[in-house]
Amino acid sequence: MTTAGHDLKPVLVFDSGIGGLTVLREARVLMPERGFIYIADDAGFPYGGWEEQPLRERIVRLFGDLLERYDPEAVVVACNTAFTLAGTDLRHAFPDMRFIGTVPAIKPAAERTRSGLVSVLATPGTVKRAYTRDLIQSFASKCHVRLVGSENLARMAEAYIRGEAIPDEAVLAEISPCFVEKEGEKTDIVVLACTHYPFLANVFRRLAPWPVDWLDPAEAIARQARRLVPLVDGAEHPEGFDFAVFTSGKPDFSTRRLMQGFGLTMS
Numbered sequence: 001m002t003t004a005g006h007d008l009k010p011v012l013v014f015d016s017g018i019g020g021l022t023v024l025r026e027a028r029v030l031m032p033e034r035g036f037i038y039i040a041d042d043a044g045f046p047y048g049g050w051e052e053q054p055l056r057e058r059i060v061r062l063f064g065d066l067l068e069r070y071d072p073e074a075v076v077v078a079c080n081t082a083f084t085l086a087g088t089d090l091r092h093a094f095p096d097m098r099f100i101g102t103v104p105a106i107k108p109a110a111e112r113t114r115s116g117l118v119s120v121l122a123t124p125g126t127v128k129r130a131y132t133r134d135l136i137q138s139f140a141s142k143c144h145v146r147l148v149g150s151e152n153l154a155r156m157a158e159a160y161i162r163g164e165a166i167p168d169e170a171v172l173a174e175i176s177p178c179f180v181e182k183e184g185e186k187t188d189i190v191v192l193a194c195t196h197y198p199f200l201a202n203v204f205r206r207l208a209p210w211p212v213d214w215l216d217p218a219e220a221i222a223r224q225a226r227r228l229v230p231l232v233d234g235a236e237h238p239e240g241f242d243f244a245v246f247t248s249g250k251p252d253f254s255t256r257r258l259m260q261g262f263g264l265t266m267s
């Protein structure tokens with residue numbers, strides 16, 4: 001017997017902008033029976049430059065509204081900048097909700113590197129976090145980890161995915177500090193620790209001074225979400241359900257078109 005998909009609660013995917021779409025596309029593959037609600041806090045974008053306390057308060061307050069309004073089965077916080085700051089607060093504030101977080105993939109990078117030189121490309125916020133330092137201490141103490149906080153890449157990724165041209169030199173200036181040579185060894189892994197960056201991965205590959213593994217955690221996050229969201233036998237995705245909400249209430253034309261391309265209607 002088939003269970004109608006609309007009987008299942010949706011999964012909420014959250015980011016400051018469009019970066020969470022890189023996680024949404026993987027989550028859909030693994031959870032085809034679920035409806036998804038994509039939330040972009042574009043009124044607060046970019047999160048990377050915010051002071052910690054006001055951003056933490058903003059995120060917890062926002063989730064108070066979102067959880068009440070949409071009553072999801074689970075929430076994927078598809079934003080390193082948000083989750084490394086407010087993940088613990090969210091779990092405390094909403095103990096009945098399942099939160100799947102996004103944190104810099106430092107552990108897998110430390111397991112895979114051959115040269116021992118790993119770089120973490122992230123927003124300035126994520127680079128500053130105690131959470132990120134703790135990950136390095138716990139899982140990568142034997143590696144040389146270079147933290148690279150980029151002021152501009154999240155905006156550039158948004159522009160690029162909307163079809164605007166971004167100059168190679170500008171991208172190169174942001175990624176260059178990731179490439180380290182030390183005692184005859186070279187960086188061999190760059191962790192994409194902002195969900196916006198996988199949209200630029202092909203540009204990064206083309207401009208990189210030497211080939212590296214660009215580590216995108218989207219699939220691992222989706223796998224974790226699948227583990228926490230029960231698979232209901234025979235359930236089917238509700239027809240035309242998935243939609244996106246922008247906190248500004250006024251996403252521009254190219255953003256709307258992008259959302260349509262991802263099969264999301266604008267609420």
Ligand code: DGL
Nearest residue numbers: 019047048080081194195
């Ligand atoms: N996509 C967000 C992340 O994963 C950050 C973008 C921003 O600066 O708002 O960190």
